[in-house]
Amino acid sequence: xxxxxxxxxxxxTVKTFEAHNDGEIEERLILADAAFARYRTTSFxxxxxxxxxxxxxxxxxxxxxxxxxxxxxxxxxAAARAEAAKCVKAMxxxxxxxxELLADERPEPADVADSGARSAYVRYRPLGPVxxxxxxxxxLWQVVRFAAPALMxxxxxxxxxxxxVPQTALYLEDLFRRAGYPEGCFQTLLIxxxxxxxxxxxxxxxxxxxxxxxxxxxxxxSTAGDEVKHTVLELGGSDPFLVLPSADLDAAAGTAVTxxxxxxxxxxxxxxxxxxxxxxxEAFAERFTERMAALTVGDPMDEKTDVGPLASEAGxxxxxxxxxxxxxxxARALCGGRRPPxxxxxxxxxxxxxxxxxxxxxxxxxxTFGPVATLHRVADLDEAIAVANDTPxxxxxxxxxxxxxxxxxxxxxxxxxGVFFNGMTASHPALPFGGVKRSGYGRELAxxxxxxxxxxxTVWFGK
Ligand code: NAP
Numbered sequence: 001x002x003x004x005x006x007x008x009x010x011x012x013t014v015k016t017f018e019a020h021n022d023g024e025i026e027e028r029l030i031l032a033d034a035a036f037a038r039y040r041t042t043s044f045x046x047x048x049x050x051x052x053x054x055x056x057x058x059x060x061x062x063x064x065x066x067x068x069x070x071x072x073x074x075x076x077x078a079a080a081r082a083e084a085a086k087c088v089k090a091m092x093x094x095x096x097x098x099x100e101l102l103a104d105e106r107p108e109p110a111d112v113a114d115s116g117a118r119s120a121y122v123r124y125r126p127l128g129p130v131x132x133x134x135x136x137x138x139x140l141w142q143v144v145r146f147a148a149p150a151l152m153x154x155x156x157x158x159x160x161x162x163x164x165v166p167q168t169a170l171y172l173e174d175l176f177r178r179a180g181y182p183e184g185c186f187q188t189l190l191i192x193x194x195x196x197x198x199x200x201x202x203x204x205x206x207x208x209x210x211x212x213x214x215x216x217x218x219x220x221x222s223t224a225g226d227e228v229k230h231t232v233l234e235l236g237g238s239d240p241f242l243v244l245p246s247a248d249l250d251a252a253a254g255t256a257v258t259x260x261x262x263x264x265x266x267x268x269x270x271x272x273x274x275x276x277x278x279x280x281x282e283a284f285a286e287r288f289t290e291r292m293a294a295l296t297v298g299d300p301m302d303e304k305t306d307v308g309p310l311a312s313e314a315g316x317x318x319x320x321x322x323x324x325x326x327x328x329x330x331a332r333a334l335c336g337g338r339r340p341p342x343x344x345x346x347x348x349x350x351x352x353x354x355x356x357x358x359x360x361x362x363x364x365x366x367x368t369f370g371p372v373a374t375l376h377r378v379a380d381l382d383e384a385i386a387v388a389n390d391t392p393x394x395x396x397x398x399x400x401x402x403x404x405x406x407x408x409x410x411x412x413x414x415x416x417x418g419v420f421f422n423g424m425t426a427s428h429p430a431l432p433f434g435g436v437k438r439s440g441y442g443r444e445l446a447x448x449x450x451x452x453x454x455x456x457x458t459v460w461f462g463k
Contacts, residue, residue: 001163001164001192001193002016002163003016003017003018003019003163003166003190003192004016004017004163004164004166005071005072005164005165005166005167006164006312007071007072007074007346008073008074008308008309008310008311008312008346008347009074009299009300009301009308009309009345009346010345010346011313011345011346011347014071015166015167017166017190018190019190019191019192019195020189020190020191020195025189025191025195025198025199028158028184028187028189029129029158029199029202029204029205031183031184031187032129032156032158032184032187032204032205033128033129033184033204034184035129035156035182035183035184035185036126036128036129036155036156036184038182039154039156039181039182039185040125040126040128040154040155042154044098044099044102044152045099047095047098047151047152047154048095048096048098048099048152049095050151050179050180050181051091051092051094051095051148051151051152051179052091052092052095053179053180054091054175054176054178054179054181055087055088055091055092055095057175057178057179058084058087058088058091058175059084059085059088061084061171061175062081062084062085062088063081065080065084065140065168065171066080066081066083066084067080067301068167068168068171069083069084069139069140069165069168070300070301070308071167072136072139072164072165072166072167072168073136073137073139073164073165073311074264074300074308074309074310074311074346074347075137075263075264075300075308076264076300076305076306076307076308077300077301077302077303078303079262079263083138083140083141084140086141087140087141087144089429090141090144090145090148090429090445091144091148093148093429093430094148094149094152094429094450095148095152097430098149098152098153098450101446101447101450101451102124102152102153102450102451102454104121104122104123104124105121105122106119106120106121106122107120107121112460115460116462116463117460117461117462117463118461118462118463119461120458120459120460120461121459122456122457122458122459123456123457123459124153124451124454124455124456124457125154125454125455125457126153126154126155126453126454126455127155127206127207127230127453127454127455128155128156128204128205128206128207129155129156129157129158129204129205129206130146130150130155130156130157130158130205130206130207130208130209130453131158131160131196131199131200131205131207131208131209132146132147132150132157132158132159132160132208132209132210133160133193133196133208133209133210133211133212133216133220134146134159134160134161134162134210134211134212135162135211135212135213136161136162136164136165136311137263137266137267137268137311138263138267139161139162139165139168139169140168140172141427142211142234143159143161143169143172144172145427145429145433145444145445145449146209146211146444147159147172147176147186149444149445149449149450149452149453150450150453151176151181151185151186152450153450153451153453153454155453156184156185156186157185157186157187158187158189158199158205159172159173159186159187159188159189160189160191160193160195160196160199161188162212163192163193164311164312166190169188169190170188170190172186172188173186173187173188193216193219196219196220196223197219197223200220200223200224200227200229201223201226201227205229206229206230207224207229207230207231207453208220208224208229208230208231208232209231209232209233209234209442209444209452209453210231210232210233210234211233211234211235211268212234212235213235213236214235214236214438217233217235217440220233221233230452230453231442232434232440232441232442232443232444232452232453233440233441233442234268234433234434234435234439234440234442234444235268235393235395235435235438235439235440236268236367236369236393236395236438236439237268237269237270237272237367237393237394237395237396237435237439238272238273238365238366238367238368238391238393238395239269239270239271239272239273239393239395239396239397239398239416239425240271240272240273240274240275240387240388240391240397240398240399240414240416241256241259241260241271241272241273241274241275241397241398241399241400241424242275242276242384242388242397242398242399242400242401242410243256243274243275243276243277243280243284243400244277244280244381244384244399244400244401244403244406245277245279245280245401246401246402246403246406247280247400247401247402247422248400248402248422249280249283249284249287250287251400251422252284252400252422253284253287253288253291254291255400255423255424256271256274256284256288256373256424257288257291257292257295258424259271259398259424259425260272260274260292260351260371260373261292261295261306261307261351261371264300264307264308264309264310264311264370264371265307265310265349265351265368265369265370265371265372266310266311266315266369266370268395268439269395269396269418269425269426269427271373271398271424271425272367272368272372272373272374273373273374273376273387273388273391274288274373274374274375274376275376275378275384275387275388276375276376276377276378277378277379277380277381277384278377278378278379281375281377285334285353285355285375288353288373288375289334289335289353292335292336292351292352292353292371292373293335293336293351295307295351295371297340297343297348297349297350297351298343298348307348307351307371308348309346309347309348309349310347310348310349310369310370311347312347313347315347315369315370316339316347316348316349316370318369319349319368319369319370319372320349321362322362322363322366322368322372323337323352323354323363323372325361325362325363326354326357326361326362326363326374327354329358329360329361330356330358331354331355331356331357331358331361331363331374332354332355332356333352333353333354334353334354334355334375335350335351335352335353336349336350336351336352336353336371336372337350337352337354338350349370349371349372350371351371351372352371352372352373353373353374353375354372354373354374354375355374355375355377357374357375357376359390364390364391365391365392367393381406381409385409385410385413385414388414388415389413389414389415391437392437392438393435393437393438393439394415394416394417394435394436394437394438394439395416395417395418395434395435395439395440396416396417396418396419396420396425396435397410397414397416397418397419397420397425398419398420398421398423398424398425399414399419399420399421399422400421400422401421401422402422407421415436415437416435416436416439417432417433417434417435417436417439417443418433427444427445428445429445429446430445430446431445431446432444432445432446432447432448432449433445433446433449434448
């Protein structure tokens with residue numbers, strides 16, 4: 001895949017980049033190694049001052065970097081600005097909280113006395129240079145939610161970003177440099193996916209985090225496993241959105257639309273399967289479909305646009321194949337199901353609602369990365385849970401019910417890294433984020449995320 005900015009709204013190649021060669025990769029590895037030797041000894045106060053400076057700079061750059069993101073991957077300008085603002089917030093949150101999240105843990109002396117200890121504690125120490133393999137769909141946020149905690153913990157970062165967002169990738173390196181981070185603390189490697197294995201096998205790289213598709217995750221995890229290096233994987237999702245009889249249907253339908261088409265439908269935590277109790281199925285389906293059909297598809301730079309293009313031509317083809325397979329096997333398009341006839345350039349797709357989904361359709365098991373929703377009618381809560389869990393993924397889940405017994409049951413039984421009631425899944429710096437099953441392992445954000453790339457060191461004193 002060439003490293004290039006190609007505007008998905010027009011198909012125009014805006015800028016191409018040369019990949020780093022072996023010598024340039026080696027220079028960056030040397031720098032990362034040397035930077036870690038010094039940076040690991042800095043205090044939390046020093047690290048927080050650097051991260052706060054980076055947050056201030058990003059805040060000032062918000063509009064410009066939002067335009068770059070929109071040009072590179074097609075999200076609406078409003079969504080891109082919101083993403084930049086969210087990154088600022090997360091940086092400030094980690095600058096403020098990292099010291100307490102990584103404070104020494106001191107068990108009561110009585111609890112460890114039978115180990116022969118006078119006292120003992122746990123110290124969270126950094127690991128070293130961490131490789132971050134990142135996707136294009138939230139090109140700033142995915143990186144920042146790795147980088148902010150990793151840098152606050154005293155690690156240094158090497159970013160291999162998706163090949164279609166090189167300008168955002170280079171912006172991030174420049175941001176941390178301008179903030180005053182010592183050279184080598186955060187670097188961008190302009191490399192294709194085939195060069196990842198060599199970097200990950202390098203002894204100076206101690207761990208990796210990957211956000212992306214399952215094949216990419218499997219590849220990175222198997223190399224890391226072979227090298228006995230820690231990994232965090234944030235992979236795909238096909239999150240369920242349950243609507244049960246006690247739900248506020250209007251609110252549920254409105255939120256369902258946002259949850260499905262956020263980021264032009266290309267979010268791992270977008271709700272993708274709408275599982276609706278038969279008592280409220282017709283009423284919900286009608287309101288949801290009406291709202292989906294009313295969305296404005298078009299130029300992502302235009303403030304009036306709700307849904308921009310898909311990020312790549314291949315992404316749109318993949319989505320079309322899933323929809324066509326479902327229609328061929330008997331599904332019904334309540335709206336959409338095609339490219340918008342009024343947009344001849346770019347990789348647009350109409351917001352689509354499909355009903356009549358059956359297990360043999362590919363769309364039942366695979367992730368729809370675009371503005372396509374599937375509707376599923378269920379007879380009761382048991383069937384709702386069974387359909388929700390009938391997927392290889394387990395990222396997050398959403399449920400609309402005001403019945404506390406149903407809520408308890410769903411918290412117990414939904415196979416997912418999150419259960420969001422009467423709202424939609426969203427990440428937040430203070431809440432852990434990650435999945436189970438084929439959605440990956442490990443957690444980002446909150447204390448869980450910052451401790452992923454730490455050496456939890458037991459310190460023990462004899463009597
Ligand atoms: P992708 O093709 O897997 O790419 C993600 C990153 O992995 C890119 O940097 C890519 O580089 C690299 N890559 C691809 N194949 C690789 C390989 N075999 N070895 C090493 N690196 C490899 O995914 P995408 O299409 O960009 O992103 C969409 C996917 O990400 C969806 O499945 C979505 O659900 C998932 N996602 C998950 C989360 C989460 O938090 N769980 C968040 C966002 C997205 P190139 O660009 O050079 O190919």
